[in-house]
Amino acid sequence: MTQKTAIPLRATVLDAPALAHGFFTRQGGVSTGVYASLNGGVGSQDDPHSVAENRRRMAAHLCGDPAHLLVPYQIHSAEALIVMNAFGERPRCDALATSVRGLGLGVTGADCGMILFADQEARVIGAAHAGWKGALAGVLEATLEAMETLGARRASTAAALGPTISRKNYEVGAEFAGRFIAESNDYNRFFSASQRADHFMFDLPGFIAMRLRLAGIGSFEDVTRDTYAEPESFYSYRRSVHESEPDYGRQIAAIALL
Numbered sequence: 001m002t003q004k005t006a007i008p009l010r011a012t013v014l015d016a017p018a019l020a021h022g023f024f025t026r027q028g029g030v031s032t033g034v035y036a037s038l039n040g041g042v043g044s045q046d047d048p049h050s051v052a053e054n055r056r057r058m059a060a061h062l063c064g065d066p067a068h069l070l071v072p073y074q075i076h077s078a079e080a081l082i083v084m085n086a087f088g089e090r091p092r093c094d095a096l097a098t099s100v101r102g103l104g105l106g107v108t109g110a111d112c113g114m115i116l117f118a119d120q121e122a123r124v125i126g127a128a129h130a131g132w133k134g135a136l137a138g139v140l141e142a143t144l145e146a147m148e149t150l151g152a153r154r155a156s157t158a159a160a161l162g163p164t165i166s167r168k169n170y171e172v173g174a175e176f177a178g179r180f181i182a183e184s185n186d187y188n189r190f191f192s193a194s195q196r197a198d199h200f201m202f203d204l205p206g207f208i209a210m211r212l213r214l215a216g217i218g219s220f221e222d223v224t225r226d227t228y229a230e231p232e233s234f235y236s237y238r239r240s241v242h243e244s245e246p247d248y249g250r251q252i253a254a255i256a257l258l
């Protein structure tokens with residue numbers, strides 16, 4: 001059954017009266033075709049009016065004003081930006097942090113990790129997009145550093161990982177695995193054998209969880225949903241390639257201080 005309202009998934013560690021957050025699925029929007037239905041990706045080839053209406057529906061759950069739902073131009077980097085007001089042109093980075101009430105911080109994803117952060121005591125929030133490049137380069141740690149600049153403490157910060165491609169559906173080549181092993185032999189544990197020679201299955205959610213725990217995060221939750229395996233619920237870049245689709249939509253995860 002098609003969902004007619006944008007009802008996001010939630011994480012227990014971020015449930016608090018002072019916070020609004022959500023990991024939006026692909027259900028509850030107005031887009032059609034391969035974008036059906038709650039496509040939040042302005043970088044897709046979807047009708048811009050449909051994307052704008054979809055984002056309006058998402059903003060209604062968080063900060064009310066669609067202009068205050070802030071999503072950067074993601075570049076698979078370790079760049080985190082502190083924002084204190086709404087922006088027009090999207091900054092090129094992969095994480096945002098703020099202490100301003102009424103601003104919604106969002107990131108998009110279609111297999112990559114979308115992580116929401118909150119220090120409820122300090123009233124500081126963050127959002128990060130972490131594909132393998134960003135996670136390896138340090139975008140999660142950069143987000144925590146930006147939050148600390150605003151008064152947050154890692155020990156009291158909660159983080160939640162939204163729907164992400166799972167190990168069983170994320171096959172990579174030997175060169176890919178080699179980049180991680182060159183950083184640390186301990187990263188071997190995030191790779192398991194594939195059915196194809198010289199290929200491996202990569203555990204991106206596990207890698208993200210490990211980096212956050214080593215960074216000293218206070219609490220962590222993984223919603224444990226697989227973007228690739230659930231086509232009715234989530235967009236997936238990798239699935240779109242395997243199925244020879246012309247394009248793909250993007251989920252949005254977002255958080256706001258009330």
